[in-house]
Amino acid sequence: MKLNEQKSSQAERDFGGTLDESNSATCIPVFLPLTVLYLLCVCLSPAASVLQWPPVLPTTAQLWDPLAPVLILALFLSSSTGFHALCITAVLLTLSLWLGMPLGYLFELLLPLAVCAIGVSFLLSLYLYICSFWAPHHALAQGGNTGNPLYNFFIGRELNPQIGSFDLKYFCELRPGLIGWVVINLGMLMKEVELRDSASLAMILVNSFQLLYVADALWNEEAVLTTMDIVHDGFGFMLAFGDLAWVPFTYGMQAAFLVVHPQSLSPLGATAIVPLNGVGYYIFRKSNSQKNQFRRDPTHPSVANLETIDTATGKRLLVSGWWGLVRHPNYLGDLLMALAWSLPCGNHPAHVSITSGCSG
Secondary structure (H helix, E strand, C coil): CHHHHHHHHCCCCHHHCCHHHCCHHHHHHHHHHHHHHHHHHHHCCCCCCCCCCCCCCCCHHHHCCCHHHHHHHHHHHCCCCCHHHHHHHHHHHHHHHHCCCCHHHHCCCHHHHHHHHHHHHHHHHHHHHHHHHHCCHHHECHHHCCCCHHHHHHHCCECCCEECCEEHHHHHHHHHHHHHHHHHHHHHHHHHHHHHCCCCHHHHHHHHHHHHHHHHHHHCHHHHHHCHHHHCCCCCHHHHHHHHHHHHHHCCHHHHHHHHCCCCCCHHHHHHHHHHHHHHHHHHHHHHHHHHHHHHCCCCCCCCCCCEEECCCCCEEECCCHHHHCCCHHHHHHHHHHHHHHHHHCCCHHHHHHHCCCCC
């Protein structure tokens, strides 16, 4: 193990290096959870501005509810089957609505749920870090064995930790966070119905756009197997927190914003926003599918004729097709969709400061 850690410690480290090198990775596990909670508080405040002073801070009572850990546990248990889990969740939510369950109460639970998700992220990361010392050398991530415990905890020592045949990283990468995001969005919609007797057009668009994004990700879940998260990065706090806390509680912040700050969106405005999301989704899906196909089988007829250049690591980089039009076409599609998700929230600077840049 010492030899392995010695070799990987020479490799370039993400996020600035180790603690004695003023490593930002040491600060991220502290500041990122605080950022999530702060953004939620700002979103739910009357001014909804990240620059307001004094800053919006929650009370202790607002951060805890005994129902929150129960719901987080239920989400984990129901997320074990990918796209099928989304379908099962849809059936259960429909049944809940038919039985008259107050799904709008998720609005009141937003901060406690975020606190619980953050707590689970820390506990899971600690479990992964401890268990990694029993993992064989070949199972360790190259960049996660630097000899610095704090950095290794953050970035992840083991590449693909498993419990039996159950791959923890593959499971967490999409399922709990994305399904939780959809459930929270529906809770925000139902809260709006409680407050105003109907869901606004803005809320319906936000829910619909983001449901499409989640359904697409889970339908194409196998594509995650070729991403850097799975192939290269260890499973530590960085991915655990991103998957379980950052995604469900910042990506869907638009819906929470609309509950407190209702927006009147005209049919003409919606007519302009819907195609924008459609174009973004088309670019996002087509470019990602092309990249994934090339990584899985570069001899496939659909990608065999694409131009590439060799990189210093010996890999080939696409420079034609979607990847010849713009350097990161999938990010362009993501940004267009994020804009479409944010526009229903209005164009006031305070609104934009919360809703933009939170959508992945």
